[in-house]
Amino acid sequence: MRVLLLFLVLGLSAPAHSDLSKTIAALSAKINTQPSAELYYQRALEYRALREKNHTLEDLRQALKLDPGFQEAQFALAEELGKSDEALRLAVQLANGPGKTQTTYRSILLLIRIHRLREEYPEALEICQRLAEKTRNRQQDDSELDLLHAEILLDLKRPAEATTVLRNAWKRTGSIVARNNWIDAALTAEQTEETLPLIEHELQTSRLRSSWLIRRARALLVLKQARAARADLHSALLEINSRLNPRQPDLTLVSDRGLIHALMGNPGLAKRDLATLQKSFLPPSSYRLLNDQLDRSR
Amino acid sequence: MKIPSLLLFGTLLLPAAPPSDFVRQPYLQLATDSSISIVWRTSSEMTPVVRWGSSPDQLTETVPPAQILTRTHPTLGGEAPLFKDAPVSTRQFEATITGLKPLTTYYYGIFDGEKRLTPADPSYHFKTNPVPGTDAPVYFWVVGDSGTGSADQAAVHSAMVAHNEKKSRPLDLYLHVGDMAYTHGTNEQFTDRFFKMYEPTLRHTVCWASMGNHEGHTSKGTTGIGPYYDAYICPTKGEAGGLPSGKEAFYSFDYGKVHFICLDSHDLDRRPTGEMAQWLKADLEKTKAEFLVCFFHHPPYTKGSHDSDREHQLIEMREHIMPILESGGVDLVFTGHSHIYERSMLHDGAYATPSVAEGVILDDGDGDPSGDGAYRKSEGLQPHNGTVSIVTGHGGTRNTRSGSHPLMKRILVEHGSCLITIEGDTILGEMLNSKGEIRDTFAIKKSGTVTHSPIANPWQPEPFRRAQRQPAARSNTASAPPKGAxxxxxxxxxxxxxxxxxxxxxxxxxxxxxxxxxxxxxxxxxxxxxxxxxxxxxxxxxxxxxxxxxxxxxxxxxxxxxxxxxxxxxxxxxxxxxxxxxxxxxxxxxxxxxxxxxxxxxxxxxxxxxxxxxxxxxxxxxxxxxxxxxxxxxxxxxxxxxxxxxxxxxxx
Structure with missing residues (x-):
């Protein structure tokens, strides 16, 4: 990768392991004879892989007890602690602590995410904007910060600003995810002039068209062409239903289907899909459009 | 120019010994239907020149200097620094040849100014890809968890080379599903355990890689920095077909009518809201290929040295990524991480934890054309029409089995790799062990319209009994010197x-x-x-x-x-x-x-x-x-x- 920044690498030694239980046993034996922060950190990663949260936390804390400046352990602990005060404190400590540029960047991204998890959107946005300003011209091929920045703006119901962030990110990086999120945000902001030709192009060149049919329908609704929008939504629904495994559905398609129902004025069906999504592991931001559309219909 | 196969195999049988001027011998990257990159490393300055042409003795073309990137240690301040663990004197050269004809064999030589470094040997050649969407058979090798530098790794490679010589069938490409440079994926481990081990193949076959957890010790998918990202040139802008990903950690490419997708299962967000899953969904919507192959490191289904019911990366790949792949019509999913060979029946919708076979197996036969017959699927990419999942983490490190995964038809605890042919309407998969024996064969025939109903009580593999394992090595109990020693x-x-x-x-x-x-x-x-x-x-x-x-x-x-x-x-x-x-x-x-x-x-x-x-x-x-x-x-x-x-x- 032709990049200008270097990443801080810790000289961790991990076994060329096979199964995790054996790896944990080997690490435990080493810890018994010669405990070190690195060994506790390694074992924490193995426990994390096994989703054994208490053991993970315990080992990460032990690693930090032996080496309070161990940044990888701090990152891992903060990520594991979710939206707790301790996670926030660790992220602040990392962001303010010594570190190479890339480590600092990563720690600030972590801090923004924790604020967002805590629904502290203004704080998240402020840090995000400062970081975006500071790193302008530096992360040319990285859209991660832009995607996060736009998400927070959408959390704050400011789609027009999200549109600007995402469009710039797409133009700068070429990221197709930034482009598609830009189109979605622009439609939420009722901007169709620039997006509609792109949507038409994608409809002509894509194998699976439902997501683009939904986008065109949203644009057509902005343009008050309800009948054409309904035809697109109907076609999209047919395609999605043909793609869904009813026993184990792809939840991203359930989200799309719920949005179709909401846009077609079928709130009952839309709410049924929303209920499925709310029961799943998906974060609410993944079905934001469906939620917003249902709110609008109320 | 069509190259007589005899000539090509003559070179495979007796490839020239690699010259000593290189730290990493020349290898191929990022092939498209009109371009390719040749990469090599030296331990000192040189004047890089690449000559190429349509026959081994007529290298009539020269890569313009502007198309050769020189990469150096970060302390030297070059435009594209290598990772810092490379020696300061290292030079990595990346030459891009453009304007090539599709599906054509070319020969090349590396020179230091006028001095030729690679021997005048026809094994230094490459073949461009077919134009995406056109009808061309593809034959590829899939290996995982191989980077030990051991005799087992070498045997797996040698078996593949000998098999292909015997069959007079050169590889079109090579997929590596990760853990290619144990134990930390360092610069030195890449050189010794990947580039040296596979050199005779890498000089004429592109390896498309996905990152394993061991490379993840030094390389980060989030930043795209590290020895793994130095070693490979992956498409980020849709150069080889597929949608631009913007990141080398995940990407796609086309070879004729086959669409290949590489994912990073190790250190990126695996949720449907993550950037990788969003890109995957968009890429699947766009492709018009007829066959779909996806590869990544952590297996959604395994009971080998890892357990897909217990470990979070594996669970997340199954719960979050497999639904997107199957609603996009995936045919084959290759993974590693678990040190074993496991090949599934035709399945769909197996996302639950723990995995069960009931209601998710579409065909519980063995898929062997000479056995129960090939699996059947509709032509083209049809959603939820059946997937075959293959764990090929048996490329060179110690193999282990911990159970019988309910989706698996073949479970083999021996070293080996996979050889896949996609031709006409059929995918043919074979597992070649390190002794050169074909130990598993399956096929998927895609024609007409095929509708499957999930089998309520499908065939199940024998429960695994620990007594079947190799005798366990004795272990000891830790003891310490007496106090005051x-x-x-x-x-x-x-x-x-x-x-x-x-x-x-x-x-x-x-x-x-x-x-x-x-x-x-x-x-x-x-x-x-x-x-x-x-x-x-x-x-x-x-x-x-x-x-x-x-x-x-x-x-x-x-x-x-x-x-x-x-x-x-x-x-x-x-x-x-x-x-x-x-x-x-x-x-x-x-x-x-x-x-x-x-x-x-x-x-x-x-x-x-x-x-x-x-x-x-x-x-x-x-x-x-x-x-x-x-x-x-x-x-x-x-x-x-x-x-x-x-x-x-x-x-x-």
Whole structure:
């Protein structure tokens, strides 16, 4: 990768392991004879892989007890602690602590995410904007910060600003995810002039068209062409239903289907899909459009 | 120009020995229907010139200097720095050739100015891809978890080369599903355990890679920085077909009517809201290929050395990514991580944890055209029409089985790799073991419209009983020196060692104080390979079974009346000598040196055992220098690991 920044690498030694239980046993034996922060950190990663949260936390804390400046352990602990005060404190400590540029960047991204998890959107946005300003011209091929920045703006119901962030990110990086999120945000902001030709192009060149049919329908609704929008939504629904495994559905398609129902004025069906999504592991931001559309219909 | 196959295979049979001017021999990257990159490394400056042409003796074209990128150590301030663990003098050259014709073989040579570095040998060639969407068969190799540098890794590679020679079928491409450079994916490990091991193949076949957890120790998918990202040039802008991903960590490319997708299952967000999943969904919507192959490291379905019902990356790939792939019409999913070969029945919708077979198997036959018959699918990419999942983590490291995964039709605990042919309307998959035997065959025939109903109670593999496993190696219990013991030889002490043969001289003369070991190497304890507990990693796997160590030590003035004790971690057996006299043996039945016999398997397991040495009276030389010598033995030549890590203590 032709990049200008270097990443801080810790000289961790991990076994060329096979199964995790054996790896944990080997690490435990080493810890018994010669405990070190690195060994506790390694074992924490193995426990994390096994989703054994208490053991993970315990080992990460032990690693930090032996080496309070161990940044990888701090990152891992903060990520594991979710939206707790301790996670926030660790992220602040990392962001303010010594570190190479890339480590600092990563720690600030972590801090923004924790604020967002805590629904502290203004704080998240402020840090995000400062970081975006500071790193302008530096992360040319990285859209991660832009995607996060736009998400927070959408959390704050400011789609027009999200549109600007995402469009710039797409133009700068070429990221197709930034482009598609830009189109979605622009439609939420009722901007169709620039997006509609792109949507038409994608409809002509894509194998699976439902997501683009939904986008065109949203644009057509902005343009008050309800009948054409309904035809697109109907076609999209047919395609999605043909793609869904009813026993184990792809939840991203359930989200799309719920949005179709909401846009077609079928709130009952839309709410049924929303209920499925709310029961799943998906974060609410993944079905934001469906939620917003249902709110609008109320 | 069409190249006679005989000529190509002549080069495969007897490829020219790689020239010594390179740290990494020339290898191919990022092939498209009109371009390719050639990459190589040297340990010093050179004037990079690449000449190419349509026949081996007519390299009439030269890559313009502007199309050769030179990458250097970050301290030298170049435009595209290498990762910092590369030596400062390293130069990596990346030459891009454009304007090529599709599906055409070209030859190349690397020059330093006018001096030719690669031999005039037709094995230095490449073949461009077919135009995306056009009808062209593809034959590719899939390997995982291979980067040990061991004899097993070499055997898997050799078996593939020999098989292809016999079949007169060159590879079109090569997929690696991760863990290609144990244990940390460092610059040096990449060079030794990937580039050197596969050099004869890499000079004419592009390896498309996905990152494993071991590469993840030094390379980060989030930043795209590290030795893994230095080694590969992956498409980020849709250069080889597929949608631009903007990141080398995940990407797609086309080869004729086949769409390949690589994902990073190790260190990126695997949720549907993550950037990778969003890109995947968009990429699947766009592709108009007729076959779909996805590859990544962590398997959604396995009971090998890892368990997909217990480990979070594996669970997330199954719960979050598989639904997107299957609603997009995926045919094959290749993974590694679990050190085993497991090949599934035709399945769909198997996202639950724990995995069950009921209601998710569409065809419970063996898929073998000469057995139950090929699996059937509709032509083109149809959602939820059936997937075959293959864990191919058996490319060179120790294999393990922990159970029988309910989706699997074939479970084989042996080293090997996969060879896949996609031609016409059929996918043919074969597992070739390291002895050159085809151990599994399956096919998927895609024609017409095929509708499947999930089988309520499908065939199930035999439950796995631990008794079926290889005899477990004995392990030991950790023990420590007594309180107050004085360290005479520290755990990290430097020793003289011999690991590439047996010592000169009669019998155990090498253990005597006056033996001249000046020709031996020096290294810090512990010594070994393959289990990542070694300070001095030995290149003995498959070559040598024994290691000899010597270390001089002095005695403190108050040593009289005290006892010596050995603190040691070992795999598999050893004999210790004090001033030339045997004082302890562990796991060696009889004999010593080259005639050592009845060696018992023993795992170091990261533990140290304290062994009081009882036979030292009259041998120790107070006031003089003493020599502790140890010979270590592996249970067999092809053993996957070895450890000899001694320290010496004096106690009351």
């Amino acid at each position: 004085v360290e005479l030889i520290a755990k990290n002490a430097t020793w003289s060692y011999l690991a590439d043969g047996h010592p000169e001289g009669e019998g155990t003369a090498w253990a005597a104080p006056d033996y001249d070991a000046s020709a031996w190497k020096s290294g810090k304890a512990g010594f070994g390979y393959g289990d990542d507990d070694d300070q001095t990693v030995l290149d003995m796997a498959g070559k040598h079974q024994s290691v000899y160590l010597r270390r001089i030590f002095g005695l403190p003035e108050n040593a009289k009346g005290k006892k010596l004790g050995l603190l040691i971690s070992y795999d598999d057996a050893f004999i210790a000598y004090l001033n030339g006299q045997e004082i302890h043996r562990q796991g060696v039945g009889k004999g010593n040196g080259p005639s050592a016999q009845e060696i018992t398997s023993h795992e170091a397991g990261g533990t140290f055992q304290f062994i009081p040495l009882k036979l030292t009276e009259g041998i120790l030389r107070p006031g003089d220098l003493n020599v502790l010598a140890i010979e270590g033995h592996n249970v067999e030549l092809k053993s996957s690991d070895f450890t000899l890590h001694p320290a010496l203590f004096l106690s009351k």
